[in-house]
Amino acid sequence: MxxxxxxxxxxxxxxxxxxxxxxxxxxxxxxxxxxxxxxxxxxxxxxxxxxxxxxxxxxxxxxxxxxxxxxxxxxxxxxxxxxxxxxxxxxxxxxxxxxxxxxxxxxxxxxxxxxxxxxxxxxxxxxxxxxxxxxxxxxxxxxxxxxxxxxxxxxxxxxxxxxxxxxxxxxxxxxxxxxxxxxxxxxxxxxxxxxxxxxxxxxxxxxRMVFNIDDIVNIGEIFATIIDRTSRFTGMHSRSVALVSAFLAKAKGYGSEEVKLVKIAGLFHDLGKLSIPNDILEKPEKLTEREFSIIKQHPYYTYRILEQIDGFSTVAEWAAFHHETIDGAGYPFRVPEASLRLGSRIVSVADVFVALSENRPYRRPLAVREIEKIMRGMVDNRKIDGCVVTDLFSDRAGLGTLTDRIGEMSWSAVGPS
Missing domain, CATH: 1.10.3210.10 (Hypothetical protein af1432)
Known part of the structure; x- marks a missing residue:
C-alpha cells in the first residue's frame, strides 16, 4: 500500500x-x-x-x-x-x-x-x-x-x-x-x-513523496518514542499497544496491510499526550477533576492532528477513539456504539491490556489473570468490546508469546537495573 x-x-x-x-x-x-x-x-x-x-x-x-x-x-x-x-x-x-x-x-x-x-x-x-x-x-x-x-x-x-x-x-x-x-x-x-x-x-x-506503509510505521516509531518519554512509567507503551493491536487484528482476519494500519494507529494513539504536563502523567495520587479534564484532551488532539494527513482518516479514527466506550459514554467525542468501528475497539482493548500490564505511580503491574478479570468486568459494563477481549484471552499460547515480547522490549528500553 x-x-x-x-x-x-x-x-x-x-x-x-x-x-x-x-x-x-x-x-x-x-x-x-x-x-x-x-x-x-x-x-x-x-x-x-x-x-x-x-x-x-x-x-x-x-x-x-x-x-x-x-x-x-x-x-x-x-x-x-x-x-x-x-x-x-x-x-x-x-x-x-x-x-x-x-x-x-x-x-x-x-x-x-x-x-x-x-x-x-x-x-x-x-x-x-x-x-x-x-x-x-x-x-x-x-x-x-x-x-x-x-x-x-x-x-x-x-x-x-x-x-x-x-x-x-x-x-x-x-x-x-x-x-x-x-x-x-x-x-x-x-x-x-x-x-x-x-x-x-x-x-x-x-x-508528492511516495511512502509505503513500512515508511509510515517507521515514522510512527519515532513519534512513539517521543510520546512514551513523557513519563518514566510508559517507556514502551505505544509500541506495546501497537504490538497488541496488530495481534488482535490478525485474530480478526485482517490482511497484512490492514494489520500494519492498526499497528500505525497503536503507535500514534497517544500523540495528544504531548499536551499534558509530565507532573500530571506521573502523579502518584488521584487526579483532581481539573487534572482529569486535561487528560481527556489528549485523544482529541490525536484525532485533530492525524486527520490532517492525506490518507489518514481511518488511522486517525482508530487511534483517537481508544477512550470511546461501547455504551457511548467515553471521551472526548462520545461516539455511539454503532459508529465505533472495529479498528478503534481493537486499539482500545490493546490500550487497556497494556496499561494494566505496566508499572504505574499508583500500582504495580498486574498478572494476566487479574487483567482478564478486570477487562471481563469492563465488558459487562459495556466499556470495551467483548468479542475483541475474547480474542485476546482465548489464545493463551499467543498471548504468552506477546507478553514475553512486550517484556523484552521494555527491558531493552530501560536496560538492567
Missing amino acids: LFNIHPSNLVSALSIALELSTDGLSRHHWRTALIANRIAEQIKLDDSQRQVLIYAALLHDIGAASSWSEKKKLHMFKAGDDIYQHAEAGDLLLKDSPQFSMLAETIRHHHDNWDGSNPHRLAGKEIPLTSRIINLADRLEILLRDKVYIFEQRPDILSAIRELSGSYFDPDLVKALHEFARQESFWLDLTNPHYYQNFFRQIDTYG
Whole structure:
C-alpha cells in the first residue's frame, strides 16, 4: 500500500504535536518555518537545501517535545548553555530514520552561535547554512508577542536581532532579514492564522513523496518514542499497544496491510499526550477533576492532528477513539456504539491490556489473570468490546508469546537495573 502524501502535509501536521500545551496550540514551528522560508528566498537558497530547511524548521524542537522543563527553556531570547540538549536529542531521534535523516544535522546545530560560543565549537560558515537560518528565524519568532500590535513590535525586534549580529547570528542573514522586513506583508503574514495553509501550498513544489506503509510505521516509531518519554512509567507503551493491536487484528482476519494500519494507529494513539504536563502523567495520587479534564484532551488532539494527513482518516479514527466506550459514554467525542468501528475497539482493548500490564505511580503491574478479570468486568459494563477481549484471552499460547515480547522490549528500553 502506498500513501501519496505531500511531504509538507505530513511534516506540518506532525509539527503541530510539538506545539501542544494545556492552553491549546501555539504556532512557533509554523512561524519559524515561514520566517526561514523568507530568508531562503532572499538569499536564493537552492530547492534541495530549501526543502531540508523547511522540514527541519517544522520539526526543529522535536527533541524537547517530551519534557515540559525543556520546553520552558526555549522561550528565552538569549538562552543559556542548557538549550543545546534538545537539539542533540532531536538529532538522535532522526539520524537513523530513512525518511528524516537528512534533517538531523540541521536540527543538531540550530542553536549554534556564529561566534563559536557553543558546545559543538563550530563557528561561522562551519555551521550548516540551514541551521544558521533556523537559529535566526527561531529567535525572531520567540520575540513575537501575540497581544501587541505587530508594527509596534517591529522596531524592537529588529533592534534585538541587530545587537546579536556577528555573535549569535550570521551577519549576512541578518542583512537579508532587514531587507525584506521592510515589507509590511511579511509581518502581517506572521500574525495571520489563515495564511499558513497558503504558505504550505506555496512551498509544496517538490511533488508528492511516495511512502509505503513500512515508511509510515517507521515514522510512527519515532513519534512513539517521543510520546512514551513523557513519563518514566510508559517507556514502551505505544509500541506495546501497537504490538497488541496488530495481534488482535490478525485474530480478526485482517490482511497484512490492514494489520500494519492498526499497528500505525497503536503507535500514534497517544500523540495528544504531548499536551499534558509530565507532573500530571506521573502523579502518584488521584487526579483532581481539573487534572482529569486535561487528560481527556489528549485523544482529541490525536484525532485533530492525524486527520490532517492525506490518507489518514481511518488511522486517525482508530487511534483517537481508544477512550470511546461501547455504551457511548467515553471521551472526548462520545461516539455511539454503532459508529465505533472495529479498528478503534481493537486499539482500545490493546490500550487497556497494556496499561494494566505496566508499572504505574499508583500500582504495580498486574498478572494476566487479574487483567482478564478486570477487562471481563469492563465488558459487562459495556466499556470495551467483548468479542475483541475474547480474542485476546482465548489464545493463551499467543498471548504468552506477546507478553514475553512486550517484556523484552521494555527491558531493552530501560536496560538492567
